[in-house]
Amino acid sequence: MARVYNFSAGPSMLPEKVLRQAQAELLEYGDSGQSVMEMSHRSKWFDAIIKDTEATLRRVMDIPDNYKVGFFQGGATQQFAMVPLNFMTTGKADYLVTGNFSNLAAKEAAKFGEVNIVASSKDKNFTYIPDVNAINYDKDASYIHICQNNTIFGTQFVEVPQVEGVPLVADMSSMILSKPVDVTKYGCIYFGVQKNVAPAGMAIAIVRDDLLGHAADNVPTMMNYTTLLGKDSMYNTPPCWCIYMTGLVLKYLEND
Template sequence: MKYGRTYNFSAGPAMMPEPVLEEIAAEMMNYRGSGMCVMEMSHRSKVFQQIRDEAEADLRKLMGIPGNYKVLFIQGGGTVQFAMVAMNLMKNGVGCYVETGAWSKKAIAEAKKYGEVKIVASSADKNFSYIPDCSNLDIPENADYVYICENETINGTTYFNLPDTKGKVLVSDQSSMFLSRPCDVSRYGLIWGGVQKNVGPAGMAVVIIREDLLRDDLPKFVPTYMSYKTHADNDSLYNTPNCWAIYCCGKVFKY
């Protein structure tokens, strides 16, 4: 190694693998003979389409994502997902949340803008220093989903056993643990993760959503961009996506 590297283990943007950074640097001025940097090329070009398709294929292979799940690359990071989950999944207007720290609290506050939120378990009594027992949650029949933040970076807790959702859809914010350990995707209805923790530059989230949760009948107040179906129907290319983040994440997936 010719220079010193700072080892950054922070909860925000964190380290990427050095071989990936070197490969990105080598392609910066001319990506594979295209004469352009990826940041300069059209998202509608065949070159970028291949970058996007390879990124999705490698992530599917890496996680063993079943065929009835869509992989979406959505701008905006976690803060956007707090709203999108509620906007898209609150068909009956009821979401159940397990309150385990700062990030689940933010998700709860956002979801309350769009429907009824039931906190079915909480560790607030001990300053979010543990994961509450979720083996027998009081989940109402009309609940649309059960939401967890599977790893709370600020409070330092993580799940070792997933909640018994009584047959309801399990939604998980996996931002800070995404791709850090094997994951049985079929146990979830929706997984999302901000990519800056483990796999790429900030400004994008990966959403893995079961196809039956994509809806045509969203409330009229939901912006077109905030519909998961919009992104699923257009292979995450409805608008100009975060091309650079998709490219960098694809490199990490392949690595």
């Protein structure tokens, strides 16, 4: 078999070692008598899988204790709506539009409040990143949103906005785990796992504790970060196979 090198912006290549381990455990995980794709998310085997996956991510990214980690269905695109639904407490937010996905995130957020496009590189077809220190941010904004690495256009924030009292929210889908990140600079980091971590079907969000619990009462239950994070991502059946594969990749990164 000749495996190809896949450089597409969608599902990423996975380490062969990880794929072979998943193959070996496909029919039976440990002594469970079943595949991870078949087992109850309330079982002792999956409970160990999800806890170990979160613990490994915390070690690899050096995530502080005052941040929650959640595993969400819907991918990063669903996070475009979850962010304003949970964090737009002042009714407005600042967005930096530097590519396709930050543009989509801004349009989605505009359904729920006032979106201020405080900087954009659209004038030059998204070929540069604006100077984050030369932007007039709204100090009454609920948060500042960026897409830190722009998949289609190949640009990336080296320096990120830091405004006292205004949390930074970042979509890191196409750069996550590619280099160390200072999590403390962000109120929330989210990413679809398919570009850098695991098969498609899941997003991970890392949310600072103080941002939780402020969603309006009419926010749908499954769009409220507190619902899932308060139940350790197991309010309902989580994307078990994606979590399992994420755990394998994280262990590979940590040990290899």
